[in-house]
C-alpha cells in the first residue's frame with residue numbers, strides 16, 4: 001500500500017455513536033459507528049477494524065444504513081431500473097446497470113455517505129478515487145451460482161488496493177445467494193495457492209480442490225437491507241443459491257494510482273475510473289469534488305504508461 005493512513009483510533013465523541021456493529025467470522029466486537037458525523041476525514045474505525053480488513057480482506061457492517069435510508073435507496077433504485085428498462089421491471093427481471101448511482105441524486109448520496117466515506121479514507125488513504133457503480137437485480141435463469149473468483153486476480157494486483165462496497169436491498173442467507181468470501185485470500189501466498197479457483201470459475205468447472213463450490217470453507221455475509229459489506233477486490237468471493245429479485249448496489253473505490261503497475265491495471269480493468277459519469281461530475285459536494293481532483297492528469301499519465 002502506498003497510501004498514508006491516519007491513526008485508526010476512534011476520534012469522534014462517543015456520545016455521537018450508536019450501536020451499529022461490524023461482524024466478522026472470527027469476532028463480534030462492536031464497532032461504534034458515528035450517527036451524525038458530517039466531516040469526511042474523521043474515522044470511526046479502530047485499529048481492530050483496520051487489522052480485520054488488512055488480514056481478512058473485508059469488513060461487514062450491520063445496519064450501517066437506517067431503515068429510512070434503505071427505503072429511499074430502494075425507491076430510487078427502482079426508479080433508475082424503470083428508466084433504464086422503459087417500464088417497471090418484473091420482480092425477477094435480470095438487470096446489470098452501470099453506471100448506476102451516478103444517475104440519481106438520492107443514490108449519489110451513497111458515494112460520500114458520512115458513515116461510508118471515513119471508512120474508505122482510512123482504508124484507501126484520504127485522497128482515494130471513485131471507480132464507478134453497478135445496480136444489479138435478478139440473475140440469469142438457470143444460473144444461480146457465481147463460482148469462486150477475485151475481481152482483480154493475480155499476485156501483481158495485490159499491492160494496489162481497490163474496494164467494492166456491496167449493499168443488498170433484499171435479505172440473503174448463505175444458501176440463498178449471500179455473497180461468500182474466503183477470508184485472507186487477498187494476500188500472498190494464499191492468493192496464489194487458490195489461483196486455480198479463478199481458472200475453474202472462468203471454465204465453469206465446479207471442482208475446487210475436490211470440493212464443490214458451495215462446500216468451500218468461507219464466510220457468508222448473510223445480509224439484511226441496511227447492512228454494508230466492504231471488500232478488497234483481490235479477495236476471492238462467490239455466490240451460491242441465488243433466488244428472488246436479489247437486488248444490490250455495488251460502489252467501487254480505488255487508491256489514487258502512483259506506480260506504473262497501478263496505471264496498467266486501471267487501464268486493463270477499470271478505464272471508466274478516468275471518465276466518471278456526468279452525474280458524478282455535476283455533483284458539487286466537496287468529498288465528491290476531491291475524487292475528481294487531478295483525474296485528468298492521471299488519465300494522461302495512464303495513457304502514456306500503456307502507449
Ligand SMILES: O=C(O)CCC(=O)C(=O)O
Pocket residue numbers: 146151178179237238239248250
Ligand atoms: O452477486 C453477488 O452478490 C456478487 C457478484 C460478484 O461476484 C461480483 O460482483 O464480483
